[in-house]
Amino acid sequence: MDAAIRRAWLATRYLLIGAGVSLACYLMVGLLLLGLAATLLVVGAGILPETVQTVRRFASFERRRVGARTGEGVPEAYLPLTGPLAERLRHATTDPATYRDLRWVLAQLLYGLVLWYLSLLLWVPALIVDGIWCGVLGRRPVVLPVIEVLADLSCSWTRALLQPPPGADLAQRVEQLTETRAGAVAAHGAELRRIERDLHDGTQARLVALSMRIGLAKRAYDRDPEAARKLLDDAQDQAEQALAELRHVVRGIHPPVLTDRGLDGAVRALAASSGLTVEVSADGVADGPRAPAAVEAAAYFVVAEALTNAAKHSGADTAEVALSRMDGKLRVLVRDHGRGGADESAGSGLVGVRRRVAALDGTVSLTSPVGGPTEIEVELPCAW
Amino acid sequence: MRVVIAEDNALLREGLVLLVQSAGHEVAGVASTGPEILPLLLEHRPDAAVLDVRMPPGFRDEGLRAALDARESLPDLPVLVLSQYVEETYAAELLGGGARGVGYLLKDRVGRVDEFLDALERVASGGTALDPEVVTELLSRRRKDSPLETLTAREREVLQLMAEGHDNATIAKSLVITERSVHKHIGNVFTKLELPPTEGGHRRVRAVLAYLNG
Numbered sequence: 001m002d003a004a005i006r007r008a009w010l011a012t013r014y015l016l017i018g019a020g021v022s023l024a025c026y027l028m029v030g031l032l033l034l035g036l037a038a039t040l041l042v043v044g045a046g047i048l049p050e051t052v053q054t055v056r057r058f059a060s061f062e063r064r065r066v067g068a069r070t071g072e073g074v075p076e077a078y079l080p081l082t083g084p085l086a087e088r089l090r091h092a093t094t095d096p097a098t099y100r101d102l103r104w105v106l107a108q109l110l111y112g113l114v115l116w117y118l119s120l121l122l123w124v125p126a127l128i129v130d131g132i133w134c135g136v137l138g139r140r141p142v143v144l145p146v147i148e149v150l151a152d153l154s155c156s157w158t159r160a161l162l163q164p165p166p167g168a169d170l171a172q173r174v175e176q177l178t179e180t181r182a183g184a185v186a187a188h189g190a191e192l193r194r195i196e197r198d199l200h201d202g203t204q205a206r207l208v209a210l211s212m213r214i215g216l217a218k219r220a221y222d223r224d225p226e227a228a229r230k231l232l233d234d235a236q237d238q239a240e241q242a243l244a245e246l247r248h249v250v251r252g253i254h255p256p257v258l259t260d261r262g263l264d265g266a267v268r269a270l271a272a273s274s275g276l277t278v279e280v281s282a283d284g285v286a287d288g289p290r291a292p293a294a295v296e297a298a299a300y301f302v303v304a305e306a307l308t309n310a311a312k313h314s315g316a317d318t319a320e321v322a323l324s325r326m327d328g329k330l331r332v333l334v335r336d337h338g339r340g341g342a343d344e345s346a347g348s349g350l351v352g353v354r355r356r357v358a359a360l361d362g363t364v365s366l367t368s369p370v371g372g373p374t375e376i377e378v379e380l381p382c383a384w
Numbered sequence: 385m386r387v388v389i390a391e392d393n394a395l396l397r398e399g400l401v402l403l404v405q406s407a408g409h410e411v412a413g414v415a416s417t418g419p420e421i422l423p424l425l426l427e428h429r430p431d432a433a434v435l436d437v438r439m440p441p442g443f444r445d446e447g448l449r450a451a452l453d454a455r456e457s458l459p460d461l462p463v464l465v466l467s468q469y470v471e472e473t474y475a476a477e478l479l480g481g482g483a484r485g486v487g488y489l490l491k492d493r494v495g496r497v498d499e500f501l502d503a504l505e506r507v508a509s510g511g512t513a514l515d516p517e518v519v520t521e522l523l524s525r526r527r528k529d530s531p532l533e534t535l536t537a538r539e540r541e542v543l544q545l546m547a548e549g550h551d552n553a554t555i556a557k558s559l560v561i562t563e564r565s566v567h568k569h570i571g572n573v574f575t576k577l578e579l580p581p582t583e584g585g586h587r588r589v590r591a592v593l594a595y596l597n598g
Contacts, residue, residue: 236495243492247469256469260438260445269473275525311525 001134001141008126008144011151014069015116018154021062022112025105028055032102039089049081049088052098059101062108063162066155074159077168079175097164104161111157115150122147177361184359191253198249206242210235254297262286263296267303267321274307276336277318284325288384291330295382298356299323299332302364302378305349306334314338314374325384329362332378340372353378385431385508388424390415390447391466392439396491400434403494407501418446425454425461432485432508437467437474448474455483462507466491475518476597484586487513487549503549512549512589519547522596531577539576542569547592551585 028051035051038044056078067073079091092098126143134141217231250256257266264286271278290296303321310319316338324331344350344366357364362380387404389411391397401411412428415421418439425433433454439446451463462485465478475488487507493515494500503513523532523544535543538559545555552570556563570588574581577595582588 239495240492243490251469256438257471257473259443265473269471272476273472273521273525 001130004130004134004141004144008123008147011148012116012119012123014065014151015112015119015154017065018062018108018112019116021058022109022116024058025109025112028058028105029109032105045089046085049085049092052092052101053081055098055101055105059104059162062104062158066158066162069151070155070159074162075164075169077164077172079172097168100162100164104158107157107161111154115154119147119150122150180358180361183355184361187355187359195249195253198245198252202245203242203249206238206245210238210242213238254293255300258293258296258300262290263299263323266296266300267323270300270304270307271321274319275311276307276316278307279318279320280323281321282323285323285330288325291380291382291384295330295360295380298360298362298380299330299378301356302332302353302376303334305353306336306376309342309349310334310336310338310374313342314340314372316372326379328381328383330380330382332380333375335373335375337373339370340368340374341370342366342368342374350376385505386410386412386428387504388413388415388421388428388430388433390418390421390424390434390439390450391436392416393436396436396494400494403497403500404434404504406497407504417441418450421447421450422453422457425458429458430461432462432464432504434464434466434504436491437465445474448477452477455481460484462510463487464489464504464507464513466494470515470518470521472518472521472597475514479512479514479590479593479597482590484510488518489513489515490517502554506549511586512593514548514593516544516548519544519596522547522593534576535573539569539573542566543573543592546570546573546589547596549589 031047031051031054035044035048039048060076063074063076078097079095081088081091122143126141126147129143130141133139134144213231213235217228217235220228220231255266257269260266261269264280264282267282268280271280285291291299307319307321310316314336316336319334319336322331322333324333342350350364350366354364357378357380360380360382362378364376364378366374366376368374387409389397389400389404391400391414394416397414397416401414404411412430413424415424416439418441421433421435421439433451435447435451437445437447439450448465448467451465454461454463463478464487465474466489467474468491470488470490478486478488485507487503489500489503493503507513523540532540541559542555545558550558552563552566556566559566571581573592577592579591579595582591
């Protein structure tokens with residue numbers, strides 16, 4: 001009897017919280033309509049993705065509750081609501097999961113309240129009937145289990161409504177990959193154009209000027225040796241500047257020290273020239289096969305940017321760099337013990353880092369509370 | 385003097401040979417791959433070696449490693465390392481252990497024939513020739529409250545040239561000032577950086593570089 005009462009009580013509590021969620025659903029329907037109206041009027045386009053995000057939180061909350069009660073989790077598959085507003089808006093409105101959630105919101109509004117109400121009504125007959133039937137006559141309880149059935153019913157409806165169709169998470173992954181690949185291709189294109197421009201406007205132009213000066217010097221050679229000498233001096237300056245520019249372009253594509261010394265050695269070289277006391281640890285990176293060149297270069301630029309920022313802005317004297325080889329990825333962590341409060345929007349350096357890392361399907365997380373420490377963690381997927 | 389040259393690019397190799405010979409020096413031997421360097425140096429025992437950093441077979445830092453290896457077996461061998469780009473770390477490795485006769489220059493500098501030959505002779509006589517770009521990088525490191533911040537613009541210029549390995553006469557000439565004022569500026573630099581005064585040219589350079597590398 002006691003056990004049956006406890007189980008019925010747990011079921012009622014489950015339904016009570018569900019009723020709370022129903023009330024929240026009521027609010028959300030209002031919010032959604034408001035967000036939709038605001039979007040149509042353009043002024044409040046930002047509200048809609050936020051509302052969809054809130055709906056997702058409630059749906060996730062219900063998924064977890066169903067998982068906890070039935071012992072079998074309900075999978076989740078959403079398109080991420082990040083990036084610029086237009087993209088968030090697009091994801092919020094095109095993700096099939098949004099409409100699945102919406103269907104659930106409307107259904108939950110009804111069955112959440114009704115089932116809870118029924119469970120309350122059943123308690124009176126349950127206590128009377130089962131009190132006699134089970135408590136006095138020693139038979140199995142008959143009404144109390146009905147309350148449990150109500151909660152189970154709620155669980156299976158919620159599951160049916162919130163369960164993504166088979167293959168949805170794969171579809172989501174494909175969508176994500178398509179996007180990062182498009183990003184990578186775009187980044188690669190932009191990079192090629194930048195290199196082309198650097199070479200075309202800088203080095204090539206300088207070599208033309210250089211050749212011209214040598215030509216002029218040849219003409220002046222006999223009649224005005226002094227002028228010829230000056231032209232040759234100029235020509236040499238031009239040649240040196242062209243070389244310096246080429247070096248700069250090469251460094252931007254793939255730092256030569258990476259080729260010479262590998263990621264471990266290159267990062268140690270960065271640390272040595274940073275002006276800070278940097279502790280470098282390279283867990284399993286130095287030995288074994290090397291990471292792909294693009295991954296090494298991205299990791300190198302992350303460390304270079306983080307150490308430059310640390311030396312310039314953080315006021316720190318010391319920093320740590322940790323490279324670790326992990327299963328299927330390379331992890332880079334840079335931490336300084338400075339004053340923190342790094343503002344990502346203030347500098348373009350971190351934006352470049354994010355783009356470079358995103359192009360390789362990696363992740364960047366930056367934490368920099370006021371008072372420090374500043375920590376940037378980057379994970380780059382790669383096959384070792 | 386007798387010089388061994390290691391450079392894999394045939395054009396540059398021929399150029400370097402011509403250059404060294406034009407100054408009246410003898411080219412004792414040339415190497416075009418990394419593994420050839422050390423045996424060649426041991427065979428000829430030259431007065432100086434000019435080595436390219438990136439060499440076959442690996443095209444990484446074979447030349448630099450050969451320079452460091454050569455120092456083990458021939459501690460007094462002056463080595464001038466040339467590279468398409470400069471890295472502070474490499475400079476620190478070359479200058480480490482109080483070695484004498486060390487040069488580390490960008491390949492571009494070869495174009496300034498007189499300056500290059502001057503650097504080669506300086507290295508051969510136990511001096512230092514450090515590329516201006518390395519020194520600029522060393523000087524631009526931002527450390528808080530560094531005494532470097534207290535140097536005047538002129539003192540920085542003098543320090544830069546001194547760290548590159550130039551003597552007072554050359555510094556005076558390139559800054560168009562008298563040797564006496566160079567001497568005075570150097571004195572000020574040493575006082576501000578709290579370095580013990582040293583008279584000997586090469587030792588003085590080493591003290592400054594050790595400070596900047598610190």
